[in-house]
Amino acid sequence: MQTYDTLVEALDDLTKKGYTLDFNLATDCLVCRTQDLQLRPEQFHIVAVFRFEGMSNPDDNTVLYAIESTDGQKGTLVSAYGPYADEMSGEMVEKLKIA
Template sequence: MQSYDTLVEALEDLNKKGYTLDFNLANDALICHQPALQLRPEQFHITDVFRFEGMSNPDDSSILYAIESTDGQKGTFVSAYGTYADEVSNEMMEKLKIH
């Protein structure tokens, strides 16, 4: 499994590997604005997950998801975790759960 020292380093390397789309979280889907794309939980797979701890502030912690849609489109999604994590539907929460 690949590991990275920083979130920026991980994003740059994943971009080189074809993960070029930038996903954001909606309540029940991942959305990308360029190109316009919406993926419901059954329409994507998480191919890798990376955790980053805030160096000076634990509130700066984040999780980077490498995402691939069922039709082969690749991108990343960065989420805070802990007290400031985004609210999502139960279905999306289950999909993004790290086992």
């Protein structure tokens, strides 16, 4: 698996690899506002996960997901983890669980 030193480096490389959609987390789905697209947990899979920790503040943690929908659309989701993780349904928690 590819590794990256920074979130920006990872996003740039994934964009070059076709992960062009920008997903946001909703309670029970992923949303891409520019495409008016919503993906429920059964409509996508996680291709890769990358963790980034803040150098100056350990609470400044981010996770980047490379996501592909069941119909082949690719994008990324950037989300906080740890004490600032977003609220979401049990199904979404399970889908986005980081081992």
